[in-house]
Amino acid sequence: LRELLPEIDMEMEDIPYDRLLAMDVRMDHFLEAFKEVEPSAIREVFVEVPDVSWRDIGGLDDIKEELRDAVQWPLQHRDLFDKYEITPPKGIMLHGVSGTGKTLLARALARESGVNFISVKGPALMSKYVGESERAIRDVFRTAKQASPSILYFDEIESLAPVRGRDSGSGASFTERVISQFLAEMSGIEELKGVVVLGTTNRLDLVDPALLAAGRFDLILELPRPDSAARERIFEIHLRKKPLSPEVRISTLARLTDGRTGGDIAFVCRKAAMLAVRDYLKSENNGEFLLEWKHFESALEGLRELPVICRPGEG
Ligand SMILES: Nc1ncnc2c1ncn2[C@@H]1O[C@H](COP(=O)(O)OP(=O)(O)OP(=O)(O)O)[C@@H](O)[C@H]1O
Ligand SMILES: [Mg+2]
Numbered sequence: 001l002r003e004l005l006p007e008i009d010m011e012m013e014d015i016p017y018d019r020l021l022a023m024d025v026r027m028d029h030f031l032e033a034f035k036e037v038e039p040s041a042i043r044e045v046f047v048e049v050p051d052v053s054w055r056d057i058g059g060l061d062d063i064k065e066e067l068r069d070a071v072q073w074p075l076q077h078r079d080l081f082d083k084y085e086i087t088p089p090k091g092i093m094l095h096g097v098s099g100t101g102k103t104l105l106a107r108a109l110a111r112e113s114g115v116n117f118i119s120v121k122g123p124a125l126m127s128k129y130v131g132e133s134e135r136a137i138r139d140v141f142r143t144a145k146q147a148s149p150s151i152l153y154f155d156e157i158e159s160l161a162p163v164r165g166r167d168s169g170s171g172a173s174f175t176e177r178v179i180s181q182f183l184a185e186m187s188g189i190e191e192l193k194g195v196v197v198l199g200t201t202n203r204l205d206l207v208d209p210a211l212l213a214a215g216r217f218d219l220i221l222e223l224p225r226p227d228s229a230a231r232e233r234i235f236e237i238h239l240r241k242k243p244l245s246p247e248v249r250i251s252t253l254a255r256l257t258d259g260r261t262g263g264d265i266a267f268v269c270r271k272a273a274m275l276a277v278r279d280y281l282k283s284e285n286n287g288e289f290l291l292e293w294k295h296f297e298s299a300l301e302g303l304r305e306l307p308v309i310c311r312p313g314e315g
Contacts, residue, residue, distance in 0.1 A: 047116055047117065047118050047143070047147055047150075048117055048119065049110075049111065049117065050107035050108065050110050050111045050117055051107075051111070052104055052107045052108045052111060053108055053111055053112060054108055054112055055237075056104070056108065056237055057101060057104055057105060057108055057237075058226065058230050058231070058232075058233030058234035058235075058236070058237050058262065059226045059227065059229070059230025059231075059233055059234065059262075060101060060105065060223060060226075060230070063094075063105065063221055063223060064105075066219070066221060067092070067105070067109050067221075068112070070088060070089050070092060070196075070219055071088075071092070071109060071113055071151065071196050071198075072112065072113045073088070074088035074193075074196070075113055075115055075149045075194060075196065076113070076114075078149075078193060078194065082193075088196075089196075089217075089218045089219035090186060090196070090197060090215065090216065090217075090218065091186060091196075091197040091198070091199065091211075091216050091217035091218060091219070092196065092197070092198050092199070092217065092219045092220075092221065093157070093198075093199045093200070093201070093204070093207070093211075093212065093217040093219070093220045093221070094106065094198070094199070094200045094201075094221050094222075094223060095200065095201050095202065095203075095204040095220070095221075095222055095223070096202065096222050096223030096224065096225075097202055097225070097261060098202045098261070098263065099261035099262055099263020099264060099266075100223040100224070100225060100226075100261050100262060100263070101223060101261075101262045101263075102200040102201075102202070102223055103155060103200060104262070105223070106119075106151075106153050106155070106198055106200055107119075109151065109198070110151045110153070113149075113151070115148075115149040115150050115151055116144075116147040116148075116149070116150035116151070117150070117151050117153060118140065118143055118144050118147060118150055118151070118152050118153065119153040119155065120140050120152070120153065120154050120155070121155050121156060122154055122155060122156040122157050122158070122159035122160035123156060123159045125137065125140075125160055126159055126160055126178070133174075133178050133181075134177055134178060134181040137178065137181045137182055137185060138181065138185065140152065141185040141188070141195075144195045144197075145194075145195055148193075148194035148195050149194040149195070150194065150195055150196075151195075151196050151197075151198055152195055152196070152197045152198065153197075153198045153199075153200075154197070154198070154199045154200070155200055156200070156201060157199035157200065157201050157207060157211075158201045158202075158203045158204075158206040158207050160178065160182065179208055179210060179211070182211070183210060183211070183216065186215075186216050187215070197217070199211075199217055204220075225259065225260070225261055226260075226261065226262060226265075228254050228255065228258070229254075231253075231254040231257055231258075231260070231265060232250050232251060232253075232254040234262045234265045234266075235250045235253050235254060235265055235269065236250060238265060238266055238269035238270075239269055239291070242269075242273055242276075242291050243288075243289060243290050243291065244290070244291050245290045245291060245292040245293065247292070247293045248291060248292065248293050248296060253265075253268070253296060253300075256300055257300070257303070260303065264303055264306070267299075267302075267303060267306070268296065268299045268300060268302075268303055269299075271295075271298070271299035271302055271303075272291050272295040272296045272298075272299040273291060273295075275294075275295040275298055275299065276289065276290060276291045276292065276295045277289070279292075279295075
């Protein structure tokens with residue numbers, strides 16, 4: 001139809017017969033169409049090689065170590081685990097307030113373990129028509145097994161598995177079915193080693209307790225807000241490639257961001273850099289491109305307007 005459209009007069013009531021005859025569907029049309037269509041259930045699945053490494057993450061040293069033990073060892077020394085019948089955790093849940101580096105850590109973990117990384121966004125899976133979500137879950141687990149050794153990563157998992165019984169009517173039974181599907185897949189992973197399921201959430205309280213039971217997500221790690229040493233490291237990481245004016249002290253920046261997250265620090269660095277760019281371009285190349293203290297001052301000012309995110313129960 002697309003081929004003919006330019007020749008068709010839309011005002012006309014009928015399409016001339018000879019035009020209709022000229023309209024045949026050929027194999028190349030089908031092939032063209034295939035390129036545009038993906039199987040609907042796996043559209044949200046990406047197998048990727050992330051570009052973040054441990055070095056790009058400031059602080060969180062003990063969490064990194066725990067993850068290394070729990071993920072890298074079983075995947076890389078499978079024979080040892082098999083021989084002595086050691087069961088590594090099947091699922092790992094990372095939680096912590098927004099901006100503490102959960103997504104970052106998940107990506108670095110995949111890269112550092114050198115395994116395939118299949119990442120799924122919870123909300124995208126759930127926005128399916130009823131029945132499609134269950135199929136999508138089946139599909140992502142199947143993809144992960146085919147790509148093993150692999151990490152199957154569910155971001156914002158609370159949206160996939162919100163506590164049952166909160167929503168009413170047909171919605172509840174839908175969630176119910178999605179969770180049972182998920183649990184079934186997770187128990188099935190036993191036979192197929194080489195897949196580690198990783199979930200992240202900033203609302204652990206909204207995650208269905210059934211998912212957190214033993215044999216499912218049985219390693220639960222909380223990412224703390226960075227302490228002052230970690231904040232210094234995070235500033236260093238984000239300013240690694242930027243020319244700093246000598247009066248800018250990382251230790252001062254760390255002190256002024258007490259209680260803030262890595263995400264906040266990334267924001268400050270990005271903002272300061274943009275302000276420096278603005279000054280530099282205004283000077284029409286007469287000045288030097290430098291991040292000065294005044295840029296950080298304005299950036300920190302901007303941060304002050306952003307709320308500190310607290311979870312229920314946190315001070
Ligand atoms: N420990 C860290 N070291 C370096 N950068 C960090 C760290 N934590 C966070 N960041 C920066 O903050 C950004 C946001 O972090 P990330 O997306 O991992 O947070 P999150 O915990 O997944 O948050 P959300 O719950 O909102 O998804 C990262 O892209 C990174 O630039
Ligand atoms: Mg995240």
